[in-house]
Amino acid sequence: MSSQERTWKTIESGPHTYEEALHPVVRKNYGKWKYHEIPKPGVLKHVAESGDAIWTVRAGTPRQDTVDKVRLLCDIADKYSDGFLRFTVRNNVEFLTPNGENVEPMIAELESLGFPVGGTGMCVSAVSHTQGWLHCDIPATDASGVVKSMMDTVYNEFKDMQMPNKVRLSTSCCSINCGGQADIAVVVKHTRPPRINHDHLVKTCELPKAVARCPVAAIRPTVVDGKKSLMVDEAKCICCGACFGACPAMEINHPEHSKFAVWVGGKNSNARSKPSTMSLVAHNLPNNPPRWPEVTEVIGRILTAYKAGGRPWERIGEWINRIGWKRFFEETGLEFDDNMIDSYRHARTTFNQSAHIRF
Amino acid sequence: MDGANDSAVKGSCQCGGGCASAGNGKFLNETPMLDQLESGPWPSFVSGFKELAERTKKPMLRGVLDQLEYSYQTKMGYWKGGLVTVDGYGAGIITRYSMIKDKYPEAAEFHTMRIQPAPGLHYNTAMLRELCDTWEKYGSGIITLHGQTGDIMLQGIEQDKVQECFDELNQNGWDLGGAGAGMRTGVSCIGQGRCENACYDNLKLHLDALKHFSPQVHRPEWNYKLKFKFSGCPNDCTNAIMRSDLAVIGTWRDAIDIDHDEVKAWIAERGVDALVNNVINHCPTKAIMLKDGDIDISTRDCVRCMHCINAMSKALSPGKERGIALLMGGKNTLKVGVNMGSLIVPFMKMESDEDREAFLELIEEIIDWWDDAGLDHERIGETIERVGLKQFLDGVGIEYDINQISRPRDNPYFKAKY
Numbered sequence: 001m002s003s004q005e006r007t008w009k010t011i012e013s014g015p016h017t018y019e020e021a022l023h024p025v026v027r028k029n030y031g032k033w034k035y036h037e038i039p040k041p042g043v044l045k046h047v048a049e050s051g052d053a054i055w056t057v058r059a060g061t062p063r064q065d066t067v068d069k070v071r072l073l074c075d076i077a078d079k080y081s082d083g084f085l086r087f088t089v090r091n092n093v094e095f096l097t098p099n100g101e102n103v104e105p106m107i108a109e110l111e112s113l114g115f116p117v118g119g120t121g122m123c124v125s126a127v128s129h130t131q132g133w134l135h136c137d138i139p140a141t142d143a144s145g146v147v148k149s150m151m152d153t154v155y156n157e158f159k160d161m162q163m164p165n166k167v168r169l170s171t172s173c174c175s176i177n178c179g180g181q182a183d184i185a186v187v188v189k190h191t192r193p194p195r196i197n198h199d200h201l202v203k204t205c206e207l208p209k210a211v212a213r214c215p216v217a218a219i220r221p222t223v224v225d226g227k228k229s230l231m232v233d234e235a236k237c238i239c240c241g242a243c244f245g246a247c248p249a250m251e252i253n254h255p256e257h258s259k260f261a262v263w264v265g266g267k268n269s270n271a272r273s274k275p276s277t278m279s280l281v282a283h284n285l286p287n288n289p290p291r292w293p294e295v296t297e298v299i300g301r302i303l304t305a306y307k308a309g310g311r312p313w314e315r316i317g318e319w320i321n322r323i324g325w326k327r328f329f330e331e332t333g334l335e336f337d338d339n340m341i342d343s344y345r346h347a348r349t350t351f352n353q354s355a356h357i358r359f
Numbered sequence: 360m361d362g363a364n365d366s367a368v369k370g371s372c373q374c375g376g377g378c379a380s381a382g383n384g385k386f387l388n389e390t391p392m393l394d395q396l397e398s399g400p401w402p403s404f405v406s407g408f409k410e411l412a413e414r415t416k417k418p419m420l421r422g423v424l425d426q427l428e429y430s431y432q433t434k435m436g437y438w439k440g441g442l443v444t445v446d447g448y449g450a451g452i453i454t455r456y457s458m459i460k461d462k463y464p465e466a467a468e469f470h471t472m473r474i475q476p477a478p479g480l481h482y483n484t485a486m487l488r489e490l491c492d493t494w495e496k497y498g499s500g501i502i503t504l505h506g507q508t509g510d511i512m513l514q515g516i517e518q519d520k521v522q523e524c525f526d527e528l529n530q531n532g533w534d535l536g537g538a539g540a541g542m543r544t545g546v547s548c549i550g551q552g553r554c555e556n557a558c559y560d561n562l563k564l565h566l567d568a569l570k571h572f573s574p575q576v577h578r579p580e581w582n583y584k585l586k587f588k589f590s591g592c593p594n595d596c597t598n599a600i601m602r603s604d605l606a607v608i609g610t611w612r613d614a615i616d617i618d619h620d621e622v623k624a625w626i627a628e629r630g631v632d633a634l635v636n637n638v639i640n641h642c643p644t645k646a647i648m649l650k651d652g653d654i655d656i657s658t659r660d661c662v663r664c665m666h667c668i669n670a671m672s673k674a675l676s677p678g679k680e681r682g683i684a685l686l687m688g689g690k691n692t693l694k695v696g697v698n699m700g701s702l703i704v705p706f707m708k709m710e711s712d713e714d715r716e717a718f719l720e721l722i723e724e725i726i727d728w729w730d731d732a733g734l735d736h737e738r739i740g741e742t743i744e745r746v747g748l749k750q751f752l753d754g755v756g757i758e759y760d761i762n763q764i765s766r767p768r769d770n771p772y773f774k775a776k777y
Binding site (some may be wrong): 006008010011012013014015016017018020021022026030031033034035036037046054056060061062063064065066067068069070071073074077078083084085086087088089091093096114115116128129130131132133134135136137138139140141142144145148149151152155175176177178179180181209212213215240242248253255256258266268269270271272273274275277287289290291311312313344345346 | 392393395396398399400401402403404405407408410411414423427430431433434435436437438439440445446447448453455469471475476477478479480481482483484485486487488491492494495500501502503504505506507512514525526529530532533534544545546548549551552553554555557560562565566569570572573574576577593594595596597598599600601602608636637641642643662663664665666669670672673676691692693694695696697699735736
């Protein structure tokens with residue numbers, strides 16, 4: 001578009017301002033909240049020092065929304081929460097109202113429109129996830145489909161608060177893992193080195209950049225049919241897919257050999273134990289659209305064992321710290337194998353440097 | 360429409376020549392695999408897309424559903440990147456061209472606009488409706504609320520409509536988010552808007568910080584990306600410690616505030632067993648003692664983890680002397696393995712404009728150092744790991760603090776100045 005037609009200047013305004021997006025009761029009591037309660041699943045009640053109270057109704061969304069769905073949520077907000085709403089970092093929508101009488105009709109209307117009310121307290125949260133085949137340029141799967149399948153199976157756990165503590169879920173479509181850490185994370189695991197398209201590579205890739213991208217120095221310059229190209233030392237390659245981001249001619253995704261892995265025990269909160277990174281507990285699961293039943297089956301086993309054995313407030317990683325990894329594998333029926341022994345950097349920090357032994 | 364009738368995979372297009380319509384009176388082509396994601400209780404994104412497509416009759420939506428169905432059948436993705444931007448910006452539009460546009464020409468272009476929402480993801484319906492109207496006018500109508508970057512993702516627009524769409528959004532107070540090797544869109548929890556535990560005004564700091572770094576959001580010029588996340592307390596609801604280079608986490612310096620009457624009411628309601636098992640035993644530093652039917656917290660032992668406050672929301676609150684801690688270097692596995700952020704600044708007041716300015720000056724210093732010391736495609740945590748924490752602290756001029764380490768060194772290989 002030619003800029004001379006424009007009658008205004010771009011304003012590099014950064015984030016949208018927030019004050020006009022806050023409910024008047026929120027604005028009045030900003031920074032002066034006293035405590036909160038969870039009267040029932042999906043509902044929070046926050047009380048301010050002034051004595052004012054505000055109720056929150058939280059509902060799950062598909063995250064991949066449309067203008068139609070967003071307008072529906074706006075209709076709810078106009079009807080029950082004075083035209084204000086917000087979203088959580090786990091893609092839930094929240095309606096804040098100072099009128100406690102609005103809570104039940106709002107729940108009924110949200111549910112009737114297909115938005116499940118829940119996601120509070122000791123529940124299984126909605127999934128934080130990535131773009132997948134819908135939009136990403138490097139995905140091996142479609143996170144939105146995996147998420148829909150997972151959430152269908154844990155629907156009641158989202159709506160209820162029967163877990164020992166909150167369970168955060170995430171999924172990711174490649175090993176970069178934009179979905180992030182979670183109590184249970186489903187992440188693509190490539191199992192073969194990249195396949196190089198030499199014709200394509202010479203036209204589209206900066207060779208030194210692709211070489212430098214490899215964390216294990218497995219990519220080397222070579223000459224193919226008289227043209228400069230790259231080769232991969234397949235014995236060294238760890239199938240991370242880092243090169244594919246730098247050079248699309250190094251195809252890492254494969255319909256059969258890009259698999260799923262399941263990780264547990266990631267925790268970002270400082271509550272009780274320090275934040276912890278997650279550990280691999282299942283892998284080589286097939287990438288099996290549109291419902292990925294093998295993945296949801298593993299998630300179900302972990303949740304069932306944790307729900308039965310976890311003590312109040314123990315997150316999944318804390319539960320495992322108490323019962324030990326041996327019992328974790330016994331109780332979930334998952335199989336520990338030698339691929340789960342870390343062989344990368346900082347590996348020794350995952351070894352048992354003690355004589356603490358469980359039999 | 361050339362090539363659109365070449366449907367190699369059964370079910371992906373059964374129009375028998377030209378993809379303009381399914382030939383069965385419906386706007387959309389058959390998508391048997393995607394349709395399986397319409398059953399089950401959780402809201403279905405596929406149903407949402409189909410309803411939008413049937414209402415608006417936008418060919419791009421049909422093309423995208425066809426291509427997505429094809430991905431489900433072949434188990435491969437078919438988007439490639441490119442370089443679409445708006446005037447004066449070098450980032451913020453995520454460019455997507457179809458690799459199989461001969462097959463699905465209606466989805467040849469499907470660019471995404473990253474839009475920075477208000478901190479804390481707060482909206483009023485007027486602004487959200489206005490956003491929807493602009494988006495429906497120029498784009499596909501698909502919106503992700505929200506992307507993992509913290510942006511509103513307006514997904515599906517053609518290049519020749521991007522500038523006009525942006526101009527209209529920009530006039531209404533919206534701006535593009537980050538992408539590439541620059542400052543990225545920030546993320547905040549709800550903060551002081553509703554949470555009693557928020558130890559600083561994270562929404563305000565988020566807004567100030569991202570406005571301050573707007574040029575670097577729009578014109579990436581660093582080694583690699585740099586992300587802020589702003590959590591109001593150590594519960595870290597934005598997952599800042601692991602998902603951001605600059606994790607700004609609220610905390611406090613004085614004693615936990617105890618309302619002893621509420622403690623007694625809590626015990627009366629739930630019993631001493633619950634107090635011992637669910638509160639006292641979970642304290643990571645055994646800072647809580649049961650004393651005469653009440654609790655006694657040794658502030659010098661407390662590490663401000665939040666557990667007891669979470670468990671006894673009415674009775675316990677963070678102290679009065681509140682501020683932030685800055686943790687740096689969080690990122691996911693590629694390429695060095697997972698890095699949690701490490702503590703760089705244990706405490707900074709964050710109440711006045713001067714406090715926020717001092718904070719942003721510190722971040723400027725840190726970025727200057729990273730510009731000099733970092734390598735291409737190296738996140739700041741990787742740079743710090745490579746050159747050493749001491750070298751980083753000296754380089755930026757941050758004072759040593761024993762809280763920055765979990766314990767002193769365990770090897771004797773250093774040269775002291777004596």
